Amino acid sequence: MSGVLVVMEQRGGNWNRMSFEALAAGQQLAAKLGVECSAVVMGEAVGSLASELGSKKLAKIITVEHALLKTYTSDAYVAALEQVVKQASPAYVIFPHTYQVRDFAPALATRFHSVLISDVIAMHDGPVFVRQLLQGKLNADYRQTGAGPCFVSIQAGTFRADAVEAGTSAIEAFAPSLDAAQIRNKPGELFRESAQTVDLSAAPAIVSVGRGIGEQENIALVEELAKALGAELAASRPICDNGWLPMERQVGSSGQTVAPKLYLAVGISGAIQHLVGMKGSKTVIAINKDENAPIFEVADYGVVGDLFEVVPALTKAVLAAKG
Amino acid sequence: MKILVAIKQVPERDAQVHVAADGKWIDESDLNYTINEPDAYALEEALQLKEKTGGEVVVVCAGPERVTSTLREALAKGADRAIHIEADDLGSRDTLGVAQILADAMKSESPDLILTGLQSDDLGLGQTGVVMAELLGIPHATIIMHVEATGSGLKVKRELEDGWFQHVEMPLPALLTIQSGGNKLRYATLMGIKKAKTKETKTVQAAAATAPAIALDRVYLPEKQKKTEMLTGTPDQVAAKIVEKLKFEVRVI
Numbered sequence: 001m002s003g004v005l006v007v008m009e010q011r012g013g014n015w016n017r018m019s020f021e022a023l024a025a026g027q028q029l030a031a032k033l034g035v036e037c038s039a040v041v042m043g044e045a046v047g048s049l050a051s052e053l054g055s056k057k058l059a060k061i062i063t064v065e066h067a068l069l070k071t072y073t074s075d076a077y078v079a080a081l082e083q084v085v086k087q088a089s090p091a092y093v094i095f096p097h098t099y100q101v102r103d104f105a106p107a108l109a110t111r112f113h114s115v116l117i118s119d120v121i122a123m124h125d126g127p128v129f130v131r132q133l134l135q136g137k138l139n140a141d142y143r144q145t146g147a148g149p150c151f152v153s154i155q156a157g158t159f160r161a162d163a164v165e166a167g168t169s170a171i172e173a174f175a176p177s178l179d180a181a182q183i184r185n186k187p188g189e190l191f192r193e194s195a196q197t198v199d200l201s202a203a204p205a206i207v208s209v210g211r212g213i214g215e216q217e218n219i220a221l222v223e224e225l226a227k228a229l230g231a232e233l234a235a236s237r238p239i240c241d242n243g244w245l246p247m248e249r250q251v252g253s254s255g256q257t258v259a260p261k262l263y264l265a266v267g268i269s270g271a272i273q274h275l276v277g278m279k280g281s282k283t284v285i286a287i288n289k290d291e292n293a294p295i296f297e298v299a300d301y302g303v304v305g306d307l308f309e310v311v312p313a314l315t316k317a318v319l320a321a322k323g
Numbered sequence: 324m325k326i327l328v329a330i331k332q333v334p335e336r337d338a339q340v341h342v343a344a345d346g347k348w349i350d351e352s353d354l355n356y357t358i359n360e361p362d363a364y365a366l367e368e369a370l371q372l373k374e375k376t377g378g379e380v381v382v383v384c385a386g387p388e389r390v391t392s393t394l395r396e397a398l399a400k401g402a403d404r405a406i407h408i409e410a411d412d413l414g415s416r417d418t419l420g421v422a423q424i425l426a427d428a429m430k431s432e433s434p435d436l437i438l439t440g441l442q443s444d445d446l447g448l449g450q451t452g453v454v455m456a457e458l459l460g461i462p463h464a465t466i467i468m469h470v471e472a473t474g475s476g477l478k479v480k481r482e483l484e485d486g487w488f489q490h491v492e493m494p495l496p497a498l499l500t501i502q503s504g505g506n507k508l509r510y511a512t513l514m515g516i517k518k519a520k521t522k523e524t525k526t527v528q529a530a531a532a533t534a535p536a537i538a539l540d541r542v543y544l545p546e547k548q549k550k551t552e553m554l555t556g557t558p559d560q561v562a563a564k565i566v567e568k569l570k571f572e573v574r575v576i
Contacts, residue, residue: 106449115535131447138542141541186492187491189489190488282573297547302552317565318566
């Protein structure tokens with residue numbers, strides 16, 4: 001058992017871009033360990049995607065093609081990857097931490113009596129894999145102790161897709177043995193709730209509100225600040241879960257990804273699912289009552305204080321400055 | 324439909340956490356605990372399904388004696404029975420180990436449906452549900468917003484990235500991991516709290532822990548990714564400082 005195997009994700013012939021971040025992670029891990037890095041692509045027909053990988057520095061690209069892999073199901077993916085991993089026998093299997101991976105990788109790891117080290121935000125010598133605990137309040141170092149391959153999923157933005165090393169590679173086909181009777185779920189087409197009318201991704205300034213706002217009626221306070229700044233109003237997941245703002249104003253892994261000049265976070269603690277949606281912002285200002293809130297780890301300017309005092313004062317000051 | 328809900332007890336979200344002296348976990352001495360929020364949504368979904376289709380809701384929780392308070396709360400909200408898997412050493416078991424003791428306790432119940440939250444607020448590995456389904460040999464679907472019982476099984480609404488969704492049809496028995504926000508959470512009523520006292524809580528012993536596949540070596544405060552300049556003063560002073568930054572550095576005013 002040796003080497004690193006990166007499981008790339010595609011849907012309908014389009015890459016999930018996080019796959020290349022996972023590929024960069026896999027290459028770097030392999031380089032550190034002095035072993036080879038390979039990649040696997042699965043689907044009904046993945047020839048053109050595989051040849052795209054031909055220009056990357058990889059020992060091999062394993063293509064896994066089958067009609068039952070056309071549409072994702074956990075049953076088919078787990079069965080096919082179990083066969084691939086058994087044959088390739090890697091010491092490390094690296095995934096992008098996508099919704100799809102969250103759906104099947106834990107079951108795959110279970111088949112090898114292993115446990116996926118999920119949502120990894122850094123790798124150190126050892127190797128040691130770093131992930132967050134308690135919504136980002138603490139970091140934790142994890143290590144493989146079992147005998148099976150080590151399964152790891154990489155959080156968005158941890159590695160840079162453009163850091164993938166170029167080189168050459170050979171394509172090797174693997175024919176999985178799959179049976180339609182193994183597949184228990186019937187997946188439907190993807191759909192969106194309604195046409196998205198709010199596009200936060202182009203907004204130059206965003207004022208975003210989180211759990212710290214306490215009550216629905218208090219949202220108005222933050223709305224006034226956004227209006228004064230000419231900024232879009234956004235929110236973290238709990239606010240939209242409560243129905244205080246529409247889902248389309250949600251920033252984070254299940255909402256929109258934004259990169260404005262200004263991201264002003266009000267009462268947002270900064271769980272990783274939120275941070276991945278906004279950490280590309282140029283300037284982050286955070287107002288929060290808890291000085292240990294993880295939002296301050298990504299903030300350029302921080303205010304530890306009562307948002308109910310600071311926000312109205314700020315609205316007033318912004319309006320005055322604009323004259 | 325017989326529905327089992329696997330719930331976890333976790334530190335309250337607002338808890339001030341401190342790293343324990345051995346650096347391997349947090350200091351638990353004066354923490355307050357509550358139900359893991361995604362599990363509260365799983366319980367809510369179970370209670371609503373029972374209201375529609377009839378049946379029974381059984382809550383299952385592994386942990387030390389203190390987790391019985393979380394089970395009692397679930398009973399007060401409307402669960403019919405509770406199973407407490409007594410284990411004082413959850414910290415030394417990995418996801419597979421914890422999923423195994425939950426699956427062991429669930430197997431003899433022969434449920435039609437198992438629900439649990441999509442991840443825990445403390446460890447956040449987001450895998451226990453999927454691993455339980457694998458151990459029990461039943462199909463699963465994750466990050467579910469809505470559940471509908473059909474004649475032969477279930478139709479569920481699965482959340483995907485960037486505002487996309489997907490319906491999935493599946494046979495029973497099955498396991499679902501529930502996303503927050505699909506329903507509004509109920510509160511326990513006084514009547515519910517009173518009734519809970521008469522409901523059954525069965526205690527079972529967890530099997531001895533086996534060697535874990537992964538280990539948590541060390542916990543610590545995260546290093547800052549950016550150098551944060553803290554702005555201090557009265558609210559008006561802070562506001563003036565922010566406006567200055569917005570004007571001359573960020574240039575949005």
